[in-house]
Structures are given as C-alpha cells and as structure tokens.
Amino acid sequence: MPTALITGASAGLGAEFARQLAARHADLVLVARSADALETLAAQLRDEHGVHVEVMVADLAIDTEVQRVADRVADSAAPVDLLVNNAGFGLPLHFADNLIDDEVRHLRVHVEASMRLMHAAIRAMRGRGGRIINVASVAGFISRSTYSACKSWLIGFSRWANDEYGRDGVSVTALCPGFTHTSFHERMGLTPGQEGVPAIMWLDAPRVVRAGLRDAALGRPVSIPSLRYKLIVALARLLPSRLTSGVARRGRV
Template sequence: MPTALITGASAGLGAEFARRLAAEGADLVLVARGAAALRTLAAELRDEQGVDAEILVADLSRETDAVRVAERIAEAGKPIDLLINNAGFGLPLHFADNDIDDEVRHLRVHVEASMRLMHAAIRAMRGRGGRIINVASVAGFISRSTYSACKGWLIGFSRWANAEYGRDGITVTAVCPGFTHTTFHERMGLAPGREGVPAPMWLDAPLVVGEALRDAAKGRALSIPSVRYKIIVALTRVLPSRITAGVARRGRV
C-alpha cells in the first residue's frame, strides 16, 4: 500500500485528506501539534478503514520538530509515497500590528518547514517516484501581507519543482483553494459569518481535496478548485494590484 505523510492532519483539510486517502487504502503518517486529536483520528481510520495510521506529534515552527519529520520522510525502510504539506495558520491582516515573533513562526511553518520537508521527500523519491502536494491558497496570487507572500512562494516553488523533478517521476502540486469551510478561520478568532465573504464564495473541504488529488495524479503543478476561483485567479493576472489588494482586505483566505 502507498503511504502518505500529512502535516496539519488533525483538523480541516489535513483531516479530510487523511480520510479520503484512508478510504482509498493508503497507509498514513499523521503530523500535527495536538497529540489527543491525532490519536483520535488515527484510531478512527484504523477501525473504519483498516489502514496503518502512524502519528507524529510535532510543532513545525520549531526547527527540531521539523527536522524529526524530515528524518521520518527520509527513512528508506518506511518510504513515503505522498507528502502533503498542509500545516499552517493565519494572523491578523495588519503586519505592523502583529507580534514579530508570531510573524516569524508563521514564516517558519508556511515556508521553511515546507521547504525542509520537500527537500527530504525529493531526495527520498528520486529513482522511485512520488507525489508532493503543497496546500497554498488563491491568496498567493494577490498582494496581502505575509500570508500572501508565503503562499506565493509555495506556488512558485511548486511550479519550478514540478518541472525540474518530473524527469525523476516526482510531481509537485500547489493546491490553491479560496475560502473553505474548515476550522481555519475559527482558530484566528473569527466567528462563523464574520469573515465578510459572500456565501457563494465558500468551498467545501471534500471538493477541495478531491480536485487536489485528481490534479496531482495528472501531474499538474497547480490545482485551483472550482470554476469561480479559476476565474478569479485569471483576473488577478490582468487587474492592478491595488484593486486585488483592496478586495482581499474584506476577508481571510
């Protein structure tokens, strides 16, 4: 059976990826900060799907924890066939008002940890192939604080790595959902309905995960779930940045 390692696996898109892959027969390595939530999810997947679900408690804002996860990816005796970099969190929109230590942790999780795990995965997958999915955001195509900058880096790096390592049988896909019904916004302290986003703009997690896995299987460097967000991304290429940045201030993606 293939084995997938998923970061940020205890909730939201990470848990949805875990459930979908387990239903397809994949064994899992579940990574997140919360041990209790990981144990609960792992037990559920073992009981319901009969798969192996290993847990790895790690805070990816800490270098030592990120190194431990990278070392697990590098284990030749227990190879990882699919890496899903999903861990992440949001901060208030105003950079100057955020604590700089929080901004640094944000950068470490979204960029540094993702890069470290991709590096380990690509080295391990060369010669046998594999897939990497990086959960980015449509925010990566617009100008809005450090969240957009981090996601923009992830998109750009994924595009390059998909082309560079395709010859080795490795695909790298950046998944760029828009507003999605998960616990992401609640963890930022926003009550449901307080994001300032019209209802038609919201996506469901199963749709995002399903399209992401299909696009990764096709070797695509970019996955943008739903036609409406494909149109929005296309518009960001022609609209002035001051307009897209103004629209982005209405909510958090």
C-alpha cells in the same frame, strides 16, 4: 500499500486528506501539534478502513521537530509516497501591528518547514517516484500581507519543482483553494459571517481535497478547485495590485 505523510492533520483540510486517502487504502503518517486529536482521528481511520496509521506529534516552527519529521520522510525502510504540506495558521493582515515573533513563526511553518520536508521528500523519491501536494491558497495570487507572500512562494516553488523533478518521477502540486469551510477561521476567532464573504464563495473541504488529489495524480503544478476561483485568479493577473489588495482586505483565504 502506498504511504502518505500529512502535516497539520488534526483538523481541517489535513484531516480530510487523511480520511480520503484512508478510504483509498493508503497507510498514513499524521503530523500535528495536538496529540489527542491525532490519536482520535488515527483510531477512527484504523477502525473504518483497516489501514496502518502512525502518529507524530510535532511543532513545525521548531527546527528539531521539523528535522524529526524530515527524517521520517527520508526513511528508506518505510518510504513515503505522498507528502502533503498542509500545516499552517493565519494572522491578522496588519503586519506592522503583529508581533514580529508571531510573523517569524508564521514564516517558519508555511515556508521553511514546507521547504525542508520537500527537500527530504524529493531526495527520497527521485528515481522511484512520488507526489508532493503543497496546500497554498488563491491568496498567493494577490497582494495580501505575509500570508499571501508565503502562499505565493509555495506556488512558485511548486511550479519550478514540478518541472525540474518530473523527469525523475516526482510531481509537485500547489493546491490553491479559496474560502473553505474548515476550522482555520474558527482558530482565529472568526465565523464565516464575520468574514464578509458571500456564501457562494465558500467551498467544502471534501471537494477541495478531491481536486488536489486528482490534479496531483495528473502531474499538474497548480490546482485551483472550482471554476469561479479559476476566473478570479485569471482576473487578478490582469488588474493592478493596488486594486486587488484593496479587495483582498475582506476575509481570509
């Protein structure tokens, strides 16, 4: 059985990745800060699909915790075939008004932890093959505070790594959804209605995950679910950043 390690697996896209991969008979390593939520999901997936599910409780803003997960990724005795870097959280867009410690934690989880886990995965996968999916965002293509900057880094690095290590059998894909119905917004105290975003712009988590798994299997460096978001990204590349950043102040993707 292939094994997938998923960060941020207790809810949202991470939990959806776990459900879809378990349905495909993959064994799982689920990583998140919430022990109770992980154990509940793990028990459900074991019962429904008969797969092996390992639970790792870890805070990816803490160096020692990231290293513990990286050691699991690198374990040749129990190899990981798919790494899904999904852990993350949002902050208000007004950088200067946020606590700098919150911004540093945000950077560590979105960028540093993902980089460390990718480093461990690529070293372990070279030669035998494997896949990495980095959950980024359409926000990575526009100017939008530090969230956008973090996701832009993930997209750029994924493109380079996919080219560089594809020859060694390792694919790296940045999954870039737009507004998606998950608990991400709820954890910020927001509802979809408060985002000021039309209903037509919202995606469902199962569709996003299916697109990401499909594009990763095809070795694509970037996956943008839905035609409407592909068009938005194409348009954003043509417009001045001052205009796109003004539009992007509405909502959070």
